[in-house]
Amino acid sequence: MAITIKDIAKRANVSTATVSRVINNKSEGISPQTREYIQSIIKELNYQPNALARGLITRKTSTIGLILPDITNPFFPDLVRGIEDAANKAGYSVFLGNSDDNAKKEKKYVQLMTEKKVDGIIFSSTAKYSKDLYDELIAADIPVVLIDRGESGDAYSGVYMKNEEGAYMATKHLLEQNHTRIGCISGPPSVQNSQDRVEGYKRALAEAGISVQESWIVSGGYRIDGGYEVARKMLADGEVTAIFACNDLMAIGVYEAAQELGKSIPRDVSVVGFDDIRLISTLMPKLTTIRQPAYQMGKEAAKILIQSIKKKGIKQKVVYWEPELMIRQSTTKL
Amino acid sequence: MAITIKDIAKRANVSTATVSRVINNKSEGISPQTREYIQSIIKELNYQPNALARGLITRKTSTIGLILPDITNPFFPDLVRGIEDAANKAGYSVFLGNSDDNAKKEKKYVQLMTEKKVDGIIFSSTAKYSKDLYDELIAADIPVVLIDRGESGDAYSGVYMKNEEGAYMATKHLLEQNHTRIGCISGPPSVQNSQDRVEGYKRALAEAGISVQESWIVSGGYRIDGGYEVARKMLADGEVTAIFACNDLMAIGVYEAAQELGKSIPRDVSVVGFDDIRLISTLMPKLTTIRQPAYQMGKEAAKILIQSIKKKGIKQKVVYWEPELMIRQSTTKL
DNA sequence: CTGAAAGCGCTTACAG
């Protein structure tokens, strides 16, 4: 058996209450001698408090949950790292759950984490029905912060990218290079951030007085092969001189399609991506893209969550991150 | 307040013991009617057991810890996903910790997880001193399984790649293409799997009757820029016609150096990597590499851990995974 | 400055 507070108390000839006080640095009302004495025997016996017992009584576990679609999507590792670093620094542990944007899995994780009494949850979900989960959590007094994907508006705390703005910048960059026939490979139609990116694309075109061709906006599902499929058609048609891919993964697909069709980037097609994920630097020519500071966003989300855990009843906080256009080699003047 | 087993008991006019029994599907010794009745009111009140209280008494939390160097290293997300999937399927949650291969952080995570009473830990560490942590854990009756990196031999359960074998295959492939002057960019000298890979490289050369030049073995620290630095020198010297990079990240660095020096892959240099990480497919020409099935390895590690959690006292189990040579476009006959 | 006691929400022998 592990050694407990009772063992310490017995050994030190004090009550468990006193031991508990020194462990928690409570009320100065404790003589320096006993404090030191108890501390010495805590060290001697290498005592480690049982977090379950403590959590049961304090109703705080210093644990947070993180539910995201898929850690394997290269956008997420940096996000997770940011969350983990900030959480750990503040003394919190994090539970990880991959939902695959699947309602059942999300629900299961929420339940699991709730039973394990997490102090709060960071949620990245695209699903419409997830709203019920957020509400449930909040009703149970478990703070939630949404990240990257989620409900627009400020009903919930959240950390997002200015997706519309980023897409606008990407498209405008293309327009400034004299492109007018610009394809847009969007993400899954149901995903909010994809819709926002499409909006930004449209706004840039509209501003430039170019009428939007709905046939130039096609979903590639945020996946490499989706981007590839869509790009193959767009490029074969030759309708378009530039492509804005709503994420980098799909931009990779565009590169593959271009290579297959013997088209050169940027000479034959200019392409802009979105995310600036790690290892995108291996693409040649280097991809011009919209940078999303995943690590920072994760860090911020964790901070907000921990704040609202500590000061109960804090009202929600929403942060929108500024996109940044990283001009590299995949675009050129027409 | 959340609703408790007491509330259920009161409402159902039974004792908490009975409620507990139906929750845990215990001893058939319970009448179908009461069981059903209690279940109905559990559902009605949407009762969720408190895992802290349960864990406190059962000494099982259905939680495992995962400590790895850095989720941001592209080798790990798949590993994590494999672990998470297997764990979740078996009803376990996972705590994530990034150690940066740093002794203090590792120790901190072990302590945190121990206090939170994880049932077991999956550990990926390169550090020599981590051995003490494993022993501590095992002494505290917390099963450990090492993954990818760790103590060689079978003192601990572990899931590893046959690193020596993989490197041997990579090098042999190069030899079969008539290369004899083959550079080796190794990982950090202290990392076991890097040492093993270097051994495999040496064995292949020895077998081919080629004397090993120690000056051709240089560490790139498993990082892109490290691979780049080393490759720049190797390629500038022109001493070498092929490079075996001990991981894909460093192979990326080789590509960058080659491009900068105006050398063509594979015409001027052949290169083989190790890992077959995601997105390596974006490298052009496509990288020939040794495939490491990260997802499967993670899954296996979780299964082994859960097994040893369930059947206490099971003796350790060590699994070595077979490497696979993925021949693509970065190597050619001399 | 310190202790006795109650209680957090469960499970599990032990009775009956």
Next chain:
DNA sequence: CTGAAAGCGCTTACAG
């Protein structure tokens, strides 16, 4: 088949 009671390892008023 079911209940009373003890106990897991802590913390926290309440006394003194």
